[in-house]
Amino acid sequence: MSLLDFVGSILHRERRRAYEMAVAAELPKLAPPKPSSEVMEEVRGRLAGPGALTFGRLPSGQIVRVKGDTSMKSALVIGAPGSGKTRFLLGLLIELISRALRDEVEIELVDPKTETYSLTCQILAALYLCGDFALREAIRRRVRVIDWSREAVSPVTPFDNTEGIVSNAYLAHLRTDATVQASPQTYTESLKQALFMLSWLLTEKGFPPNLRFVSKLYSDPAFRAKVIADVAEPDLRNYFAELERHMARPTADALLRRFQHDLSFPEVRLSIGIPPASLRNILPAGSPRITLGNYGSGMALPASVGKERAAHRVTDVLLRAPRRNPKRPGLLFLEEAPTLLAGGSELVEPLTTAARTLRSVGFGVVFCGQDVANALPGPMVRTLQLNTWWWAIFRSHEEADWIYPHLLVDEAGAALSEGDRQKEFRRLMVGLPSRKYFLHVKGEPALPMRAPTVNDPSDMAKRSEAELLEVFRREIASVSMVPAKTAADLIARFEADVVDRATIPPAPPKKAAPKGAAPVRGIADLLRMMGGSPGTGA
Numbered sequence: 001m002s003l004l005d006f007v008g009s010i011l012h013r014e015r016r017r018a019y020e021m022a023v024a025a026e027l028p029k030l031a032p033p034k035p036s037s038e039v040m041e042e043v044r045g046r047l048a049g050p051g052a053l054t055f056g057r058l059p060s061g062q063i064v065r066v067k068g069d070t071s072m073k074s075a076l077v078i079g080a081p082g083s084g085k086t087r088f089l090l091g092l093l094i095e096l097i098s099r100a101l102r103d104e105v106e107i108e109l110v111d112p113k114t115e116t117y118s119l120t121c122q123i124l125a126a127l128y129l130c131g132d133f134a135l136r137e138a139i140r141r142r143v144r145v146i147d148w149s150r151e152a153v154s155p156v157t158p159f160d161n162t163e164g165i166v167s168n169a170y171l172a173h174l175r176t177d178a179t180v181q182a183s184p185q186t187y188t189e190s191l192k193q194a195l196f197m198l199s200w201l202l203t204e205k206g207f208p209p210n211l212r213f214v215s216k217l218y219s220d221p222a223f224r225a226k227v228i229a230d231v232a233e234p235d236l237r238n239y240f241a242e243l244e245r246h247m248a249r250p251t252a253d254a255l256l257r258r259f260q261h262d263l264s265f266p267e268v269r270l271s272i273g274i275p276p277a278s279l280r281n282i283l284p285a286g287s288p289r290i291t292l293g294n295y296g297s298g299m300a301l302p303a304s305v306g307k308e309r310a311a312h313r314v315t316d317v318l319l320r321a322p323r324r325n326p327k328r329p330g331l332l333f334l335e336e337a338p339t340l341l342a343g344g345s346e347l348v349e350p351l352t353t354a355a356r357t358l359r360s361v362g363f364g365v366v367f368c369g370q371d372v373a374n375a376l377p378g379p380m381v382r383t384l385q386l387n388t389w390w391w392a393i394f395r396s397h398e399e400a401d402w403i404y405p406h407l408l409v410d411e412a413g414a415a416l417s418e419g420d421r422q423k424e425f426r427r428l429m430v431g432l433p434s435r436k437y438f439l440h441v442k443g444e445p446a447l448p449m450r451a452p453t454v455n456d457p458s459d460m461a462k463r464s465e466a467e468l469l470e471v472f473r474r475e476i477a478s479v480s481m482v483p484a485k486t487a488a489d490l491i492a493r494f495e496a497d498v499v500d501r502a503t504i505p506p507a508p509p510k511k512a513a514p515k516g517a518a519p520v521r522g523i524a525d526l527l528r529m530m531g532g533s534p535g536t537g538a
Contacts, residue, residue: 036408043444051329053095055392055439056088056449064449070389070441072105072329074355074364078372079394084435086116088392088451089333089368093120096331097127100289101138106330107290108317110310112303114296116335121145121292122457122465125472129461136475144288145477146295146313148267152473152481155283158209158312159202160276162508165319166520168233172199173522174315177346182308185258194247194255197239204231206508208273210491211256211263212499218243218252226504265301270487277508278490284479310340311347318350319520322529326362337367338375348380350526356387357531364389373398392449393429394437400429403438406446 037060044064051068058064071092079085097120099105111117128139146154161171176196180187187195198214205227207213216223217240224240231237239246263269295310297303317332324330334340341348355365367388373381385402393399404425416424429438435453440446458465497503520526 056451073389075366076388076391077368083394085394087454090454091452109333110293111335112295117294121472122468125468126457126461142289144291144480146293153271155274156272157276168203172203175199178311182304273491275494321363329362333366335368338369352383390441395432400426403446406440408445
């Protein structure tokens with residue numbers, strides 16, 4: 001290197017050093033990191049606001065309340081059995097029930113395992129016993145129950161489409177999909193097609209599922225001709241007019257066997273067998289603010305029956321949600337959500353889409369379950385993560401990795417390597433005591449929490465669990481349920497008129513669709529109605 005090059009390199013280094021020192025002098029000094037306790041208090045302040053729900057306490061003992069704009073959005077609540085997840089949900093439900101009784105919110109519980117449903121019923125019974133006349137009337141008027149027993153059933157009309165939100169064919173498709181996905185029996189393609197066409201016919205006529213009707217429909221051509229005489233859809237009418245050409249006898253026999261199996265349980269037959277036209281005369285008018293659904297199998301029914309009924313109900317809720325009043329926020333609580341989402345049902349994409357898009361109409365879905373990360377396919381889990389606004393993660397293993405990136409690092413944790421810190425947190429989550437959990441709201445660090453204490457309903461009213469459930473059945477559930485004898489009489493009257501005398505009522509008229517709204521004819525229409533797009537899963 002020449003002397004000239006050497007002097008030039010020194011001058012260049014000096015000029016660069018002078019520039020870096022000048023820039024550094026203009027930059028603000030970095031403040032030292034705040035203690036995690038101070039950050040938690042700041043987060044607590046940001047989460048608070050109008051319509052807040054109580055989520056529990058920080059380690060400092062400070063109560064964390066989350067404003068309604070956040071707490072009423074879609075969420076994930078995950079935890080192992082005994083981790084305190086159910087009691088946490090009850091705490092939210094108790095606050096929401098008090099608001100629903102004042103017409104401020106709407107809530108619905110879909111519970112395939114019965115526990116949360118039973119405890120919520122006991123809470124309402126305790127409130128009823130402790131309340132004055134006005135509170136008791138509010139509870140009776142605003143609570144709807146979906147349940148079944150030997151004594152009484154909640155009427156369900158799977159093929160009533162008088163509201164006209166979806167086309168008859170698409171409603172029949174959704175019902176068929178739910179039945180096939182829930183059934184432990186195998187459905188061939190020809191059997192699925194036969195079930196779909198039957199479901200479509202029942203929807204067109206507004207008829208309930210009835211074994212005597214279906215048996216005569218497939219065996220008596222003259223009766224079948226009277227049934228389809230006023231069916232407007234030419235494809236459907238032609239299919240049943242030439243049934244013997246379209247359906248092999250073994251397929252018809254297999255369909256009848258499945259129909260007979262599904263209706264062999266009296267609770268199911270009585271709940272879904274009442275004609276929709278008859279129900280309009282015996283059920284109270286008005287829309288409930290609190291809907292509690294028990295879809296547990298118990299000891300009398302197979303689990304597939306409860307799963308099918310739950311899928312039908314969730315379908316109905318999603319169809320109505322985009323047209324609801326956005327001024328009254330609503331939450332759908334899905335207990336054991338993986339049981340409904342597993343299996344590839346067509347319900348999955350609308351349900352996960354609803355978690356994101358329906359917040360524009362004030363509606364959220366709270367997905368509850370255990371070991372969600374392993375119970376569902378990876379892409380679906382990712383969709384739920386992206387489309388939910390807050391997470392409450394109790395004792396778990398896989399879901400610890402969801403919370404870890406959002407943790408606040410205290411001084412003790414800062415001394416560990418990244419790998420050791422993550423391993424330590426996984427061990428912590430696996431052994432997390434009951435009622436302790438981590439709350440993560442989008443855009444905020446995760447907070448270590450202790451769920452609110454929820455007293456047993458029996459302590460509130462000084463009554464036993466059995467007494468509270470009896471009060472609930474007698475005073476509250478009876479308003480929206482039908483005695484088993486009444487249901488049996490209405491079904492017998494339908495069979496006498498339609499099956500025995502072949503007096504076929506005309507197809508029911510549909511309500512006019514809202515201005516500018518077309519009936520939903522497929523999943524693409526449904527996703528567009530919800531504000532999503534087909535095939536995205538979000």
